[in-house]
Amino acid sequence: MNSKDKFFVKIKDGKHICVGLDSDIKKIPKFLLKYPDPVYEFNKIIIDSTLDTAGAYKFNFAFYESNGIQGLTSLKKSIGYIGNNNFIIADAKRGDIGNTSRMYALSIFEFFNADASTINPYMGFDSLEPFLSFTEKINFILVLTSNPGSNDFQKLKTNNGLFLYQEILNKINSWNKEKNCGIVFGATQLEEIANNMDRLNNIPLLIPGIGAQGGDLQSLIKLLKQNNYRNFLINSSRGIIYKDSTELFGEAAREELLKLNNVIT
Amino acid sequence: MNSKDKFFVKIKDGKHICVGLDSDIKKIPKFLLKYPDPVYEFNKIIIDSTLDTAGAYKFNFAFYESNGIQGLTSLKKSIGYIGNNNFIIADAKRGDIGNTSRMYALSIFEFFNADASTINPYMGFDSLEPFLSFTEKINFILVLTSNPGSNDFQKLKTNNGLFLYQEILNKINSWNKEKNCGIVFGATQLEEIANNMDRLNNIPLLIPGIGAQGGDLQSLIKLLKQNNYRNFLINSSRGIIYKDSTELFGEAAREELLKLNNVIT
Numbered sequence: 001m002n003s004k005d006k007f008f009v010k011i012k013d014g015k016h017i018c019v020g021l022d023s024d025i026k027k028i029p030k031f032l033l034k035y036p037d038p039v040y041e042f043n044k045i046i047i048d049s050t051l052d053t054a055g056a057y058k059f060n061f062a063f064y065e066s067n068g069i070q071g072l073t074s075l076k077k078s079i080g081y082i083g084n085n086n087f088i089i090a091d092a093k094r095g096d097i098g099n100t101s102r103m104y105a106l107s108i109f110e111f112f113n114a115d116a117s118t119i120n121p122y123m124g125f126d127s128l129e130p131f132l133s134f135t136e137k138i139n140f141i142l143v144l145t146s147n148p149g150s151n152d153f154q155k156l157k158t159n160n161g162l163f164l165y166q167e168i169l170n171k172i173n174s175w176n177k178e179k180n181c182g183i184v185f186g187a188t189q190l191e192e193i194a195n196n197m198d199r200l201n202n203i204p205l206l207i208p209g210i211g212a213q214g215g216d217l218q219s220l221i222k223l224l225k226q227n228n229y230r231n232f233l234i235n236s237s238r239g240i241i242y243k244d245s246t247e248l249f250g251e252a253a254r255e256e257l258l259k260l261n262n263v264i265t
Numbered sequence: 266m267n268s269k270d271k272f273f274v275k276i277k278d279g280k281h282i283c284v285g286l287d288s289d290i291k292k293i294p295k296f297l298l299k300y301p302d303p304v305y306e307f308n309k310i311i312i313d314s315t316l317d318t319a320g321a322y323k324f325n326f327a328f329y330e331s332n333g334i335q336g337l338t339s340l341k342k343s344i345g346y347i348g349n350n351n352f353i354i355a356d357a358k359r360g361d362i363g364n365t366s367r368m369y370a371l372s373i374f375e376f377f378n379a380d381a382s383t384i385n386p387y388m389g390f391d392s393l394e395p396f397l398s399f400t401e402k403i404n405f406i407l408v409l410t411s412n413p414g415s416n417d418f419q420k421l422k423t424n425n426g427l428f429l430y431q432e433i434l435n436k437i438n439s440w441n442k443e444k445n446c447g448i449v450f451g452a453t454q455l456e457e458i459a460n461n462m463d464r465l466n467n468i469p470l471l472i473p474g475i476g477a478q479g480g481d482l483q484s485l486i487k488l489l490k491q492n493n494y495r496n497f498l499i500n501s502s503r504g505i506i507y508k509d510s511t512e513l514f515g516e517a518a519r520e521e522l523l524k525l526n527n528v529i530t
């Protein structure tokens with residue numbers, strides 16, 4: 001099953017919650033520190049506890065890179081542990097000139113064997129093209145992010161009367177010939193989601209920002225349902241993985257995931 | 266000596282060429298493949314041959330990440346080999362929400378111990394702030410890049426009559442309280458450099474795009490001199506490191522660097 005198929009199987013099964021493995025050695029339960037690779041142990045338990053219910057797993061590369069070589073080793077092993085039938089997002093937000101972006105794409109799709117990337121559009125089409133040339137993957141392009149800084153540039157008005165992020169949405173629609181573009185759109189930006197249904201155009205959405213960042217899941221789901229928008233993953237990281245700091249953290253994560261799923265269905 | 270001081274010492278010494286170590290195991294001289302870590306061997310010889318003349322070394326992270334854990338090990342060792350008196354740029358173009366960008370900053374400034382980063386401004390101030398909180402480092406923010414895709418968004422006109430990249434330049438001037446911002450501006454964008462001298466405001470410039478990408482060094486130097494702009498590094502990667510594929514590649518790299526230096530002085 002190729003990566004795009006994996007995404008659509010999960011969506012068809014009603015599995016829309018993406019478990020964000022922002023695993024930080026300083027925040028995982030202390031009893032795990034006795035293992036040789038505590039972050040990997042932590043991820044394994046979260047994965048075991050959520051595998052039948054999760055729509056996807058998203059690895060935030062920063063949390064692994066901050067631990068250097070050891071962190072990247074944990075990342076590689078954790079991705080391998082998930083197995084081939086699940087949809088894995090490498091959240092690394094890369095973007096560079098063409099010959100460099102190609103190297104980033106090789107890292108993400110070949111070395112780490114992820115199903116999907118997140119990529120930054122600021123440098124334009126030739127910076128994204130090496131990712132888009134992997135036609136069986138999904139590439140979630142940053143459009144309107146969940147953070148306060150999204151106002152700085154993403155919401156600047158261009159002389160076409162559009163917000164910058166809308167110009168990017170228009171381009172994504174023109175770049176999506178292989179149907180392997182996705183869109184990152186923050187859950188904190190409900191009004192903007194509502195105002196751009198035509199531009200979003202049922203392209204796969206990756207929606208971060210519920211929970212710690214303040215996005216409201218119920219309102220988001222209502223809006224997506226009203227518009228019959230099915231191709232979406234809603235990410236929750238801290239809200240799921242750090243729900244409990246005892247030996248029961250896996251079960252607590254599972255319960256939180258089921259709770260989020262109940263809001264959706 | 267802190268990182269900012271290292272930059273200004275090199276500038277004062279007239280050392281403006283940044284050696285870009287985009288070291289690709291497929292492109293380095295074949296005889297190096299007998300070593301356990303060929304990329305590290307390659308970098309050591311380039312570094313030994315250029316250390317007295319280079320203004321900086323720039324590591325393009327993509328080329329190392331594409332080789333996975335082994336690549337990042339080569340990267341870490343190569344940075345360590347350069348030593349403390351030289352200015353080292355981690356060209357990783359990171360950017361994410363605050364708590365994530367903090368992790369990227371820890372990776373770059375603490376694990377890899379670089380003097381400078383390149384960062385992507387698309388997600389706005391709070392995505393850059395964790396880098397800027399390292400007040401003794403220099404953070405080169407992408408403004409106008411050297412690639413064709415720079416036309417897609419960076420040169421969109423906003424309703425203020427400015428290009429998007431000029432809006433970013435204005436913001437950088439307001440964010441630069443600790444004098445630790447830098448600017449990435451492509452050598453292929455000469456006219457735009459000329460038109461924005463006030464906004465560039467003598468902030469440290471990292472200028473990629475000469476050589477393989479088509480930027481003309483002589484015209485660039487003439488323009489910078491006319492404007493008495495001293496705080497700049499001009500990057501050359503492929504043009505220096507792949508000048509020769511025999512045992513003499515180190516000397517060839519040195520000659521090329523001296524040639525570029527002669528254009529500058």
